[in-house]
Amino acid sequence: MQEKKKEKERILILGGSGFIGNSIYKELPPYFHVRATYCKQHGLFSENKIFHQYCIEENSTFLLLNTIRPTVIISALTGNYESLLKVHREIADYALLNQNCSVLYVSSSEVFDAKWRYPSYENDVTLSESSFGKFKILVEKLLLEKVPSQTAILRLPIVLGINSPTIFHLRQCIRHEATFEVYPNLVVSATTINKVCQQIHYIINQSLHGIFHLGSNDMIHHEDLFREITSKIGDNMPIFKSVFSSNEDRYKAILPKTNKLPRQYQITVSEVIEESSLNEEIASVK
Known part of the structure; x- marks a missing residue:
């Protein structure tokens, strides 16, 4: 019913x-x-x-x-x-x-x-x-x-994933050896x-x-996130431009605590990286 x-x-x-x-x-x-x-x-x-x-x-x-x-x-x-x-x-x-x-x-x-x-x-x-x-x-x-x-x-x-605007932009920067901005001191969830x-x-x-x-249960530095995704996509790299907003870590991370969904509806940073780095043939089918 x-x-x-x-x-x-x-x-x-x-x-x-x-x-x-x-x-x-x-x-x-x-x-x-x-x-x-x-x-x-x-x-x-x-x-x-x-x-x-x-x-x-x-x-x-x-x-x-x-x-x-x-x-x-x-x-x-x-x-x-x-x-x-x-x-x-x-x-x-x-x-x-x-x-x-x-x-x-x-x-x-x-x-x-x-x-x-x-x-x-x-x-x-x-x-x-x-x-x-x-x-x-x-x-x-x-x-x-x-x-x-x-x-x-x-x-x-x-919000990433194989068809997300951010990952599409990253792939374009890799393809054309263009600049992609990363924030070394920014800690994020994804x-x-x-x-x-x-x-x-x-x-x-x-x-x-x-x-x-509705984010990951863990965190990662912004620069590390996109370097890991890039390394999984292939051997080529964009031109990573480091942008510093301060000399210490800044958190832009939201974490679930009191309203956690069941485990099958949770996600980790490693899973975000894995899904976001799938090859473009798979991306075009999705």
């Missing part, structure tokens, strides 16, 4: 044409009724009846939500911060009126970018000095205050897009709420 109920969930992915949103979209349709949004005209999406054109500055969020009537809203939107804040207020208002609706918000490790002495955990107080991090904190607080029992905050670290999608699928299936750090 539980599985039949979950199959009937109506999921709306806001930002379904972006890297993260589109990857989530590819994971869920075999199991749920899924709809997604795209903004700019693109034949790939405009010809797909599952996708709805929706631009946060132009279209009505209220109309979209009341047309689709989602029971799960996944927000992976990007855009103007003022417009995005308005959209998330409307999402919270919709969830308030529809108590069976869950909101999954894709957030970031940047909510801790002003706290660099130690890694950060789910219940740590957020503090950011960047406009991006401050915006993410605003939306997190909005959702947790208005619909706390219906909200899942999904904080992501560096994950892959495949693992993130599996984790989100599990969170929806189990109707989980709260704050989740």
Whole structure:
């Protein structure tokens, strides 16, 4: 009975044409009724009846939500911060009126970018000095205050994997012997897009709420991470440009602690490196 109920969930992915949103979209349709949004005209999406054109500055969020009537809203939107804040207020208002609706918000490790002495955990107080991090904190607080029992905050670290933009850029730098920036004193956690999608699928299936750090259980220096991936890809190297922001280690790592998912939905840095360094023939098939 539980599985039949979950199959009937109506999921709306806001930002379904972006890297993260589109990857989530590819994971869920075999199991749920899924709809997604795209903004700019693109034949790939405009010809797909599952996708709805929706631009946060132009279209009505209220109309979209009341047309689709989602029971799960996944927000992976990007855009103007003022417009995005308005959209998330409307999402919270919709969830308030529809108590069976869950909101999954894709957030970031940047909510801790002003706290660099130690890694950060789910219940740590957020503090950011960047406009991006401050915006993410605003939306997190909005959702947790208005619909706390219906909200899942999904904080992501560096997201890699064979088809990720960062690994694609690294491969291009290797191919053309171009410059790739690394940060020797930056300690990070990481994950892959495949693992993130599996984790989100599990969170929806189990109707989980709260704050989740969807990153590796361990950490690595930024430079070491990309040097190890590069060495596994092949013998050629890009031109690594070391960027130092301080003379001591700075942590930009989020670790799961109080809201750990089951072991099969966890990941380690070594697994991130392994998956991100798969050969391009495999990458093109994925």
